[in-house]
Amino acid sequence: MRIATWNVNSLRARIDRTLAVLERWDLDVLALQETKCRDDQFPLVAFAEAGYEVAHTGLNQWNGVAIASRVGLDDVATSFPGQPGFRKLTADTDPAPSADTLLDVAPPVEARAIGATCGGIRVWSLYVPHGRALGDPHYEYKLTWLEQLRVVARDWAVDPASQVALLGDWNVIPLDTDVYDVADFAGKTHVSPRERAAFDDFAQAGYTEVSREHVPTEHTYTYWDYQQLAFPRNKGLRIDFAWTTAAVAERVRGVHIDREERKGKGASDHVPVILELTD
DNA sequence: ATGCCGAGTCACACTCGA
Numbered sequence: 001m002r003i004a005t006w007n008v009n010s011l012r013a014r015i016d017r018t019l020a021v022l023e024r025w026d027l028d029v030l031a032l033q034e035t036k037c038r039d040d041q042f043p044l045v046a047f048a049e050a051g052y053e054v055a056h057t058g059l060n061q062w063n064g065v066a067i068a069s070r071v072g073l074d075d076v077a078t079s080f081p082g083q084p085g086f087r088k089l090t091a092d093t094d095p096a097p098s099a100d101t102l103l104d105v106a107p108p109v110e111a112r113a114i115g116a117t118c119g120g121i122r123v124w125s126l127y128v129p130h131g132r133a134l135g136d137p138h139y140e141y142k143l144t145w146l147e148q149l150r151v152v153a154r155d156w157a158v159d160p161a162s163q164v165a166l167l168g169d170w171n172v173i174p175l176d177t178d179v180y181d182v183a184d185f186a187g188k189t190h191v192s193p194r195e196r197a198a199f200d201d202f203a204q205a206g207y208t209e210v211s212r213e214h215v216p217t218e219h220t221y222t223y224w225d226y227q228q229l230a231f232p233r234n235k236g237l238r239i240d241f242a243w244t245t246a247a248v249a250e251r252v253r254g255v256h257i258d259r260e261e262r263k264g265k266g267a268s269d270h271v272p273v274i275l276e277l278t279d
Numbered sequence: 280a281t282g283c284c285g286a287g288t289c290a291c292a293c294t295c296g297a
Contacts, residue, residue: 009285009286009296010285010286010287012286012287013285013286013287034286034296036286036287037287060287061286061287061288061294061295062287062294062295130295130296130297131297132295132296132297171296171297173297185297188297189297190297223297224281225284225296225297226283226284226285226296227283227284227285228283228284229281229282229283230283230284231281231282232280232281232282232283233281233282234281237297239297259281260281262281263280263281264281267281269284269285269296269297
């Protein structure tokens, strides 16, 4: 069984590359992030013709996460329990006291998490908030989002037989050797101690980051910026990961990072991470 | 060549990403 995660950075712009990834890796399940479309814009037919069912949540042009599967797709959840929301608190988005403000309504939950049971594994496709800058409200949102995910994920992992895979773009650089030059990230998001702790805490919640276990090589990246020849110069980041329960981790026979997918015209800035499991 | 930022929205300049 093969399961992959990929931040596709607009599915409609990269539907051909996506179908090619499914075929090239003979994938059973693909977790996608940043589909950047609403549900009604999702290219369902292309997936169906390739033999995949799809679950998707997308509210607008931002975010959007999906799971495609050819081994079943059950019990779809379009958010995790208690998933925090986010709303900009600026004058232009909220020029006058709105009904929301007056009612103190919780901020909207974004399309950043979707779960489904595929071939006996509870798969989550996750797009962790970026954080934007240290001290930005989005940074606190990111930390709260990760903490709440960890709290609920810990409960999912209590039964030692439970098979759970938390796949996605975590927007955290866990190690100094996961970036071309950590000095370039001084004072920025992705490397701060609080973000790294929020990421590492999934180990205490009963999970193993299996891509590290199988591909420990330093300076192995999953993302390269579009600007300033980052890919040809190999100035990348490792930010796409797979935390799994022990029952999944022991089935992992290999992990592949599809660096080839970053080449050529029309590439996403992220590449797929593929898990090979015993059947 | 792995090649100098891209996508979506919207109306041309902006947001967002990391």
